[in-house]
Amino acid sequence: MPVIKGSEIGFATLPEHVHRKSAKKGFDFTIMVVGETGLGKSTLINCLFLADLYKQRKPVNVDKLVDRTVGIEKKQVDIIEKGIKLRVTIVDTPGYGDSLDLNDSFDAVENYIDQQFDQYFKDESGLNRKNIVDNRIHCCLYFISPLGRGLSQLDIQFMKRLHKKINIVPIIAKSDALTPNEMHALKKKILREFDEHSINIFRIPECDSDEDEQFRRKDQEIKESIPFAIVGSTITIDYNGKRIRGREYPWGVVDIQDEKYSDFIKLRTFLSLHMQDLKDVTSDVLYENYRGQHLAQLQIQQESDPNMTTERLLQLKQEEIRRMQQQLEAMQEQIRCQSSQPVSSAAQSCDDLSPKEED
Numbered sequence: 001m002p003v004i005k006g007s008e009i010g011f012a013t014l015p016e017h018v019h020r021k022s023a024k025k026g027f028d029f030t031i032m033v034v035g036e037t038g039l040g041k042s043t044l045i046n047c048l049f050l051a052d053l054y055k056q057r058k059p060v061n062v063d064k065l066v067d068r069t070v071g072i073e074k075k076q077v078d079i080i081e082k083g084i085k086l087r088v089t090i091v092d093t094p095g096y097g098d099s100l101d102l103n104d105s106f107d108a109v110e111n112y113i114d115q116q117f118d119q120y121f122k123d124e125s126g127l128n129r130k131n132i133v134d135n136r137i138h139c140c141l142y143f144i145s146p147l148g149r150g151l152s153q154l155d156i157q158f159m160k161r162l163h164k165k166i167n168i169v170p171i172i173a174k175s176d177a178l179t180p181n182e183m184h185a186l187k188k189k190i191l192r193e194f195d196e197h198s199i200n201i202f203r204i205p206e207c208d209s210d211e212d213e214q215f216r217r218k219d220q221e222i223k224e225s226i227p228f229a230i231v232g233s234t235i236t237i238d239y240n241g242k243r244i245r246g247r248e249y250p251w252g253v254v255d256i257q258d259e260k261y262s263d264f265i266k267l268r269t270f271l272s273l274h275m276q277d278l279k280d281v282t283s284d285v286l287y288e289n290y291r292g293q294h295l296a297q298l299q300i301q302q303e304s305d306p307n308m309t310t311e312r313l314l315q316l317k318q319e320e321i322r323r324m325q326q327q328l329e330a331m332q333e334q335i336r337c338q339s340s341q342p343v344s345s346a347a348q349s350c351d352d353l354s355p356k357e358e359d
C-alpha cells in the first residue's frame with residue numbers, strides 16, 4: 001500500500017481539521033468514485049494521491065461493455081502528516097452504466113453501501129465495539145459528462161435512489177472540453193436540476209464563528225465552485241520552466257492546477273477542510289437514517305415471530321465470532337508473511353493478503 005507524505009500532495013492542513021479523538025486513533029476515510037466509463041475517475045484519484053493505483057487494470061473491449069456488471073474495486077493509500085495517519089480507501093465502480101439494464105449499476109453500488117452500513121451495525125452490537133473499522137462510504141465523487149446538457153437520466157436516477165445513503169459531491173469531468181461560458185452555464189443548469197429533482201448533494205456546513213476572514217473567503221469560494229469542474233492527467237510536462245501535471249494539445253498545454261479552468265485545487269482543499277464534516281454527516285445523518293429503518297424492520301419481524309429475539313441474538317453472536325476468526329487468521333497470515341520476507345517486499349505482498357471485503 002502506498003504511504004505518502006500529506007504535504008507533498010496538498011493535504012498539509014488536514015490534521016488541523018480532524019477531531020483530536022479521530023487523530024489519535026488514526027483516521028479512516030472512504031471515497032467512492034462513480035460515473036460512466038472513461039470520464040476520468042481513475043485519473044483524478046491518481047492526481048489527488050499522486051499514486052498510480054490502477055496500473056494493473058486492463059482496458060475492456062467495447063463489445064464486452066454492454067453485458068458488463070459493476071465490479072467494486074478497493075484500493076488504499078496511507079497519508080502521513082504531522083504525526084497523524086490518514087488511511088484513505090478508494091472504492092471504484094468500473095462498469096457503472098455499461099449494462100443495458102441501469103438497475104444493475106444501481107443495485108451493485110447500493111448493495112455495497114448497505115453492506116458497509118450493515119457491517120457497522122453488527123460491529124456496534126458486537127463485543128469489539130472499540131475497534132470498529134469504519135468502512136462506510138464517507139464521500140461519493142459523482143462524475144458528470146461535460147458533453148451532455150446537464151444531468152443524464154442515469155445521473156438523476158442514481159442520485160435520487162442513493163442521496164439518502166451517501167454524501168454526493170458532484171464533479172464535471174474533463175472540463176477542458178468546455179469554454180468558461182459553457183462551464184458556467186453547465187454548473188448553473190446542474191444546480192437547477194438538483195433542485196428540480198429534489199436531489200440532496202453534500203452541503204458544506206456554515207463556518208464556525210471563530211474562523212478567520214481568510215478561511216471564510218476560501219470556504220465561500222469552494223461552495224460557489226460546486227459542482228467542481230475538473231481536468232485530470234496522469235502525466236507531468238515541462239512547461240514555462242516548471243514541471244506541471246497537465247495535458248498537452250496541439251494548441252497548448254492545460255495545467256490541471258490552473259484555477260482559471262480547473263477546480264482541482266478547490267476539490268483538494270474541500271477534501272482537506274471537510275473530511276471530518278463528511279464523516280460526521282455519514283455517521284450522524286446517513287447511518288442513523290439507515291439504522292432507524294433497519295431497527296424498525298427488525299421490530300416488524302420480531303412481532304410476527306416471537307422467537308426472533310433469541311434467534312437474532314444468536315445469529316449476531318455467530319456472525320461476530322466468524323468475523324473475529326477471519327481477522328485473527330488474516331493477522332496470523334500477515335505476521336507469518338512479514339517474518340519470512342525483507343521489510344519492503346513484505347509490506348507490498350502482505351497487502352494482497354488483507355481480507356477482500358467487497359466480495
Ligand SMILES: Nc1nc2c(ncn2[C@@H]2O[C@H](COP(=O)(O)OP(=O)(O)OP(=O)(O)O)[C@@H](O)[C@H]2O)c(=O)[nH]1
Pocket residue numbers: 035036037038039040041042043044093094095173174175176177230231232233234247
Ligand atoms: N480531455 C481529458 N481527458 C481526460 C481527463 N481525465 C482523464 N482523461 C482521459 O480519459 C481517459 C479515461 O480516463 P480514466 O481515468 O481511465 O477513466 P475512468 O472513468 O476511470 O474509466 P473506467 O475505469 O473505464 O470507468 C484516459 O485516456 C484519460 O487520459 C480530463 O480531465 N480531460
Ligand SMILES: [Mg+2]
Pocket residue numbers: 041042043054092094
Ligand atoms: Mg477507472
